[in-house]
Amino acid sequence: MLEPISKVIQDMMKDNPVLAKRMNDVRESLASNPIEILTTPSDDCPYQKCDGKGWLWIKDWSRQNKKDEIDEDGKLIRAEWWEHCKCYEQLIKQREIDKKLDLSGIPPIFSNATVHSYDVGKYKTQDNRDTATIAKKAAAKFIENYPAMKEHGKGLYLYSEIKGSGKTRLASSIANALVKMYDVDIAFLKANDLLSQIKKTFNNDSDTTESEIVRMFREVEVLIVDDLAVEKPTDFAERIFYDITDYRLEHKKTTLFTSNKTIENLGDIYKDGRLKSRVKKMSIEIYMPEESIRDQEAESENAELEGLLFG
Ligand SMILES: Nc1ncnc2c1ncn2[C@@H]1O[C@H](COP(=O)(O)OP(=O)(O)OP(=O)(O)O)[C@@H](O)[C@H]1O
Ligand SMILES: [Mg+2]
Ligand SMILES: [Zn+2]
Incomplete structure (x- = not known):
């Protein structure tokens, strides 16, 4: 029960x-x-219960000035304590998601990209807007039906010959959604970086060995292979890449590719047809508009900044 009122306060209250x-x-x-x-x-x-950090500081006024006690169940009873707010679980989940996305290697500029914000209206011709609409719809459906896609080990292959059409952005948006909705582990591999990462392990004392890097790209639940076949790989790189792809196909692991070569034309770069036939089996090809949003962005940015320089 509450403490009796002190004499001083009783006097004040009288007046x-x-x-x-x-x-x-x-x-x-x-x-x-x-x-x-x-x-x-x-x-x-x-x-709107806590300060956003997930904890509530609680006070029990009926225990003011009382000593802490242990009740019959062995629980410590005190006058003040901290407990989780209702938002705590969500906060922890969000932190896990952020950590996963952070570790995934998705380019930071696309870390918040969503399929929803993929702007079909950016493309100038109706044809390109139609192509973009189909790509956007397929991306949204892929996310919605990920469990079925996963069961079949099917991924997507985003293709446009023109650079800057939005392939990497859309692939990253899909990956972001898969982490948020299905809690999947993701890795982002720029096809050309595989070589440099593996090369590094040969000539310095890095802790990460070739097989560790290759194992990670083989086994991660969802892999994005960005810019496949953009450069001619060495025989060695082709062998490693074949190894990763073969493993992922056999284990029905989802892979999202972006490339400026069609699957059909992969043979121009990867002479050994085994890779092409595997990529074909493990992904559905989606055509992106043949228009560069990057060039559009560059033009409007430059026009703005030229105003500062020459205006
Ligand atoms: N539909 C879109 N809505 C909004 N921004 C877009 C859209 N498409 C592309 N962009 C922007 O255009 C730029 C280029 O996109 P992205 O890097 O995904 O192109 P890409 O097709 O992967 O290019 P590359 O072939 O050179 O790899 C990025 O800044 C991206 O945010
Ligand atoms: Mg790209
Ligand atoms: Zn809260």
Whole structure:
């Protein structure tokens, strides 16, 4: 129960009936509901209960000035303590998602890209807008039907001959959604970087061995292979890449490719037809518009900045 009121306060209350009423109201309210949350609520908490960090500082006014006790169940009873807010689980989940995306190697400029924000209206011709609409719809359907796609080990192959059409952005958006919705592990591999990463392991004392890197790209649940067949690989790189692809096909692991070669034309770069036939089996080809949004962005950025320089 609540503490008796001190003599000093009793005297003050005698002289000031308004204060006396207020004090009584507070005491009555605390007596009927002695548990108070002391954390200042903020909009950062989806329930507006905590300050957005997932913890609530609670005070039990009925235990003020009482010593901590252990109840019959062995539980420590105290006057103040911290407990999880309702948002705590979501916060932890969000942190895990952020960590996964951080480690995935998805280019930071696309870390927040979504399929929803893929702007079909950016392309100038109706043909290109139609192509973009089909690609966007397929991406959204792929995410929606990921469990079925996964069962068949099917991924996507985003193709346009023109650079800057939005292939990497759309592939990254799909990956972002798969992490958020299905909690998958993702790795992003720029096809040409595989060589440099593996090469590094030969001539320095790096802890990561070739097989570790290759194993990671083989086994990760969803792999994005960006810019496949953009450069001619060495025989060695082709062998490693074949090894990764073969393993992923056999284990029905989802792979998203981007390339400026069609699957049919992969043979121009990878002379050994085994790779082409595997990629064909493990992905569905999606045509992206033959128009560069990167060039559009560059033009409008430059026009703006030229104004600063020459205006
Ligand atoms: N539909 C779109 N809506 C908004 N931004 C887009 C869209 N398509 C592309 N972009 C932007 O255009 C730029 C180029 O996109 P991206 O890097 O995905 O192209 P790419 O096809 O992968 O190019 P490359 O063939 O050179 O690898 C990026 O800044 C991206 O954000
Ligand atoms: Mg790209
Ligand atoms: Zn909260």
